[in-house]
Structure formats: C-alpha cells, structure tokens
Amino acid sequence: MQTMVQASGIQKAYGKRAVLHGIDLTIGKGEVLAIIGPNGSGKSTTLDIILGLKKPDAGTVSYWRENPASHIGVQLQSTPFFPGFSALENMRMFAAFYGLKLSDKELRAQLERCGLGDAAGTRADRMSGGQQKRLAIAMTLMHRPQLLFLDEPTAALDPRARKEIRGLIQTLAESGASIVFTSHDMEEVHKLATRVVMICEGRVEASGTPDELLAKYDADSLEDIYIQLTDHIQ
Numbered sequence: 001m002q003t004m005v006q007a008s009g010i011q012k013a014y015g016k017r018a019v020l021h022g023i024d025l026t027i028g029k030g031e032v033l034a035i036i037g038p039n040g041s042g043k044s045t046t047l048d049i050i051l052g053l054k055k056p057d058a059g060t061v062s063y064w065r066e067n068p069a070s071h072i073g074v075q076l077q078s079t080p081f082f083p084g085f086s087a088l089e090n091m092r093m094f095a096a097f098y099g100l101k102l103s104d105k106e107l108r109a110q111l112e113r114c115g116l117g118d119a120a121g122t123r124a125d126r127m128s129g130g131q132q133k134r135l136a137i138a139m140t141l142m143h144r145p146q147l148l149f150l151d152e153p154t155a156a157l158d159p160r161a162r163k164e165i166r167g168l169i170q171t172l173a174e175s176g177a178s179i180v181f182t183s184h185d186m187e188e189v190h191k192l193a194t195r196v197v198m199i200c201e202g203r204v205e206a207s208g209t210p211d212e213l214l215a216k217y218d219a220d221s222l223e224d225i226y227i228q229l230t231d232h233i234q
C-alpha cells in the first residue's frame with residue numbers, strides 16, 4: 001500500500017505541558033483510518049500537525065507528493081457555508097474563493113455525488129443536519145483531494161443521516177481517496193474504518209484493523225477495547 005503520510009516521533013507541548021509524546025502515524029492510500037481516543041488525548045493536535053497548521057516540537061511528517069496541501073480536503077465540525085444561500089450558490093462561492101473555474105454542471109455533479117442532487121436549490125440553513133454535513137463534504141471535494149480529513153462527520157446526526165454519510169465515505173474511499181476521520185462512536189468506527197489508531201494521553205495506545213484489535217484484546221467490541229484501554233484515565 002502506498003504511504004500518503006508518515007508522521008514519526010511527533011512531540012508537542014503547549015507551554016510547559018507536553019501533550020504529544022512521540023506519535024508515529026501512517027496513512028495509507030485508500031485507507032479509511034479512524035483516529036479515536038478520549039477528549040483531550042491529542043487527536044486534534046496530531047491532525048493539525050499533519051495538516052501543517054501546527055509545528056511539532058520534535059518529529060517529522062513526510063507526504064506522498066510535493067505541495068500536499070492543495071491535494072488535501074478538510075471538513076471541520078463548524079459549517080463552512082453561507083446560510084442564506086442555496087447549496088449550489090454556496091458551491092459557486094466556494095469555488096470562486098479557491099480560484100477554481102467550475103461550471104454549474106460540474107458543481108451540480110459534485111452535489112449529486114454527495115446525494116444532494118435534489119437539494120441544489122435549497123437554502124443551506126433550510127437543509128437537514130445530514131444534508132448540511134453532506135454539503136460540507138461536497139465543498140471539501142471541490143478540488144478533488146486525494147486525502148480527506150473529516151472531523152466527527154456523523155456527530156449529532158440521526159441514524160438515517162449517519163448511514164448516508166457512511167455510504168458517502170465508503171463511496172469516496174472506493175473511488176481511491178484516502179480518508180482520515182475522528183469519531184467517538186465505536187460502532188460506527190467498526191463499520192467504517194479499515195484501520196483504527198487509538199491515541200491516549202498523547203501516545204498511540206493501539207493500532208490495527210478492527211478485527212486485529214478485537215483479536216489482540218480478546219474483546220467483543222471496539223467499545224470494550226476503548227473502555228479497557230482508558231480505564232486508568234479520569
């Protein structure tokens with residue numbers, strides 16, 4: 001498997017407080033990689049460093065190509081669109097913002113791809129939570145990224161919308177994109193992830209495919225493993 005990103009020995013402190021103690025993380029091509037771990041364990045800091053938004057105090061990150069930033073899509077939890085405008089208008093503004101010359105036909109195709117073909121004319125603030133999330137993902141796909149970071153893509157969505165987002169993520173992965181996502185929902189992680197990396201207190205505590213982890217920890221579910229590995233954390 002081609003390596004997209006290789007982070008080695010990442011250390012980071014905020015002031016005097018060390019929060020990452022030597023993180024090693026590999027993102028492979030075509031993977032759907034879940035980053036899990038308790039609140040405050042260092043997941044966002046790790047991802048920010050990989051995205052080049054923060055500098056590590058020690059360690060290195062290498063990428064699969066030159067100028068990786070323009071081939072990476074990032075969906076953060078906040079909604080990136082203008083509420084009073086339709087999905088298509090938002091796509092247009094976003095494309096202009098990024099200097100991309102995309103026709104309405106291409107933008108509609110992008111919406112279609114994310115299951116929003118019928119919602120192109122709907123105002124963003126009148127879309128359901130699931131549709132808004134799909135619009136946020138559609139926007140990150142505008143420049144056809146090879147690597148996609150999704151921060152809790154299904155948080156606060158109802159079961160149907162979750163399922164739709166999962167389907168979308170799987171479709172994107174099948175089309176060749178590598179996907180990294182965070183989630184606190186272990187059932188979902190099991191359904192979606194081809195590999196799981198668990199970060200606890202600034203260290204990689206466990207890593208492997210869901211089945212490898214279940215076998216290694218002799219557990220029935222990822223939730224059991226999570227509880228087992230975080231028992232000592234207050």
Ligand SMILES: Nc1ncnc2c1ncn2[C@@H]1O[C@H](COP(=O)(O)OP(=O)(O)OP(=O)(O)O)[C@@H](O)[C@H]1O
Pocket residue numbers: 014019037038039040041042043044045046
């Ligand atoms: N800019 C900052 N300045 C100081 N401390 C910070 C800063 N950002 C994060 N931290 C601290 O670093 C630790 C790791 O935070 P981080 O956001 O990476 O964790 P996380 O695993 O992503 O948490 P969550 O699941 O809540 O998003 C936390 O204790 C947090 O309070």
